Amino acid sequence: MKKEIELRLLPSDAANTGKVKEIAAAQCRLPSQSIDEMVYLRRSIDARGSQPYVQLKIAIFSGESIEPEPIILKGFHTVEQRPKVLVIGAGPAGYFAALELIELGYKPIVLDRGKDVRARRRDLKAIQQLGQVHPDSNYCFGEGGAGTYSDGKLYTRSHKRGSIEKALRLLVEHGADTSILIDTHPHIGSNKLPQIVANIRATILEYGGEVHFNTRVTDVIIRDHTILGVIANDNAAIYAHAVVMATGHSARDIYELLARRGVTIEAKPFALGVRIEHPQALIDEIQYKQAHRDEYLPPSSYKLTSQVGNRGVFSFCMCPGGFDCSCGYQTRRNCSKWNVYVAEGLSIRQFRYSGCY
Ligand SMILES: Cc1cc2nc3c(=O)[nH]c(=O)nc-3n(C[C@H](O)[C@H](O)[C@H](O)COP(=O)(O)OP(=O)(O)OC[C@H]3O[C@@H](n4cnc5c(N)ncnc54)[C@H](O)[C@@H]3O)c2cc1C
Known part of the structure; x- marks a missing residue:
């Protein structure tokens, strides 16, 4: 039963x-x-x-054994000799596109302008300690994409864009904790995310895909309204069956290139965010009504939303009990971080949470 x-x-x-x-x-x-x-x-x-x-x-x-969840990667087969698809960008969109391509029987060739997730760390150190920014390897560019060194929060408000469960299970199959499959607010943890990114790369290579770093796409090859391939680092032409652009928000040069080459591009509405830090004890007291948090309870969190005219304002993500790792060393404050996404021109004062300040 x-x-x-x-x-x-x-x-x-x-x-x-x-x-x-x-x-x-x-x-x-x-x-x-x-x-x-x-x-x-x-x-x-x-x-x-x-x-x-x-x-x-x-x-x-009871009296019945558990049907184990099928392992997604077991359904993968080598794509070594299959048609090639170029994936530009080794961020989350690019790597998940590469996994999907393997599943569909295409050979993904991932090109990224930055370095692999370990080598990239050295360039982040140079930003923090020397103020030197490598144009192709920095907080935005390089393997893993923009949020690689963050907490890896996985919750989303969007449930209409494909299987969230499948994405979570693929992350587990690459080393994430199984708790992300059951928690309401799953997160991977900044200490684990880089290794998971490296494990996804290993899967792509294992099944016959390719991943090339230090390879910036500088042009697209278009003939008769069809994209045939790309030019990398201003000199190498790479042809493929199709091209997936997964270059993220920060690649302005790619937007400029596509506009220059007559590709239709559409502006997306944007959201502006701010970060707020609170002492964790304060949030615990407000949420749990306990001066000292029960040892069996995790650091508390909260979520706020508001509608102002036709614009939505909401707390985007939170790191309950998080450490601030963004300045190169961990400040051992027990704090919560809060991103409030505010509509243009609106003051965040309107959305303060009573008792939090
Ligand atoms: C500090 C920080 C923390 C974040 N934390 C979270 C979080 O906890 N949870 C969450 O869901 N989201 C988080 N985000 C947002 C998340 O990182 C982005 O939504 C996500 O990275 C977008 O993925 P992407 O693959 O579309 O683009 P990106 O991650 O931007 O990846 C694009 C990739 O394309 C490469 N590229 C760009 N141009 C070229 C080119 N010309 N040639 C070759 N390669 C190119 C770049 O090097 C990069 O690797 C965070 C973002 C930041 C900055």
Whole structure:
């Protein structure tokens, strides 16, 4: 028998698997020992009342074995001799496009202007310590793309652009913690993200794709309204079956190039963000109503949204209990960071959270 149930537990009970099993068995009117396996499907915290609760959705198996989730990478086959597709950019969009291409039976050839995720770190150090910016290897450019050295927060408001679960599972198959599959606010962690990026590159190479660094696309080869390939580093022509542009927000030269070459490009609306830091203890006190956070509760977070005219204003992402790693060394402050995306010309004062300041 397989049954999915929802439990609302005290944090200390939720942290104790034996206790969770006992409570789950009681809810299903089964003896505890008849539950063979338990799989966590969802985990969130309800801190609306004076006592915070952990809400769990779990599947229990009794007299039936768990069907293991299929491994996505097991469905991959070598694409060594398959038609080539150029992917410009080794950021998240480029690497996930490359994985998708392998799955579809195309050979991805990824070109990135920057360096691999390890070598790139040295150029970030030069920015922080010497103020020297390498034009092709910096916080925006290089393997992993713009957010590589960030926390790797994975939540999204958009649920219409493909399978989020598949993207999360691919990240797990490349080294992310399985908790990202069940947490309401999953994040990878800045200490793990670079290795996961390197593991994705290893998969691309293993299945016959190619990844080339220090290779900046400087022109596109277009004939009869069809793109045939690209020019790299001003001199090398590379032809392919198709070209995927995954060059991100910061590659102004690419936008200028596409406009110059008559490719239709469309402006996207943009959002402006600011970062706010709060002491973690303050947010915990407001959210959990506890002067000292229960040892079984994670650092608390919050989310705010507001509509001003026809514009949405919202807190974008948060690093509860995060450390500030952005200045080259970790400042050991227990702080929350907050990005408020404000519409043009509006003051963030209008969206302050009472009690937080
Ligand atoms: C500090 C920071 C923290 C962030 N934290 C998060 C977070 O926690 N969670 C989240 O979801 N998002 C986060 N983001 C946003 C996220 O990083 C971006 O949405 C994401 O990187 C966009 O992916 P992309 O692949 O489209 O573009 P990019 O990541 O910008 O990648 C584009 C790639 O193209 C390459 N490229 C550009 N031009 C050329 C060229 N001419 N030739 C060859 N290669 C080229 C670049 O070197 C780069 O590697 C963060 C961003 C920043 C800056």
